[in-house]
Amino acid sequence: QVAAIGLSGLITPSLDEMVKVARAMNERQMDIPLLIGGATTSKVHTAIKISPEYSKTVYIQNASIAVGIVNDVLSNSDAFDKINRDYEETRERRNSRKQTFVSVSDARSNAYQLKGKPQIPDNFGMTIKSKASVSEIIPYIDWAPFAMTWGMKPKDLTNQVGT
Numbered sequence: 001q002v003a004a005i006g007l008s009g010l011i012t013p014s015l016d017e018m019v020k021v022a023r024a025m026n027e028r029q030m031d032i033p034l035l036i037g038g039a040t041t042s043k044v045h046t047a048i049k050i051s052p053e054y055s056k057t058v059y060i061q062n063a064s065i066a067v068g069i070v071n072d073v074l075s076n077s078d079a080f081d082k083i084n085r086d087y088e089e090t091r092e093r094r095n096s097r098k099q100t101f102v103s104v105s106d107a108r109s110n111a112y113q114l115k116g117k118p119q120i121p122d123n124f125g126m127t128i129k130s131k132a133s134v135s136e137i138i139p140y141i142d143w144a145p146f147a148m149t150w151g152m153k154p155k156d157l158t159n160q161v162g163t
Helices: 013-028 045-051 063-075 079-096 104-109 136-142 143-149 154-158
Strands: 005-010 034-037 058-059
Touching: 013 034, 013 045, 034 045, 034 063, 045 058, 045 079, 058 079, 058 104, 063 079, 143 154
Parallel strands: 005 034, 034 058
Antiparallel strands: none
């Protein structure tokens, strides 16, 4: 017996898939929370695109608060009433915004005018301004992002070559 379904969107196409899942849950008359989270998600997107498709949708800002929110929506029968009121207010605010656009020709005629000529570099390619050697700079480099990009643990980089 599933208590809740969680979706995490890392890339933009995931957002459309979340809407499809919400719609499918509604069509199947499911009655469990749909948790929305991940890098590409937002409360506004959840309120405007996903929540109208399935009324038990809740946006989770980050994973550290997910358990508390799930406990709340599973134990508090009024939790989704409050969440859906908040989403409705979000939709109303978004829909009531006055957006004014200018035509392409007006935008082009009002383009920023550069003052002076662009600076041309003294030379192209690498320029070394420091007298420090590479071996002096290496201790200041944070290698953790490099290691993680290549699927390694940062501590794996502590061994020196030839030692």
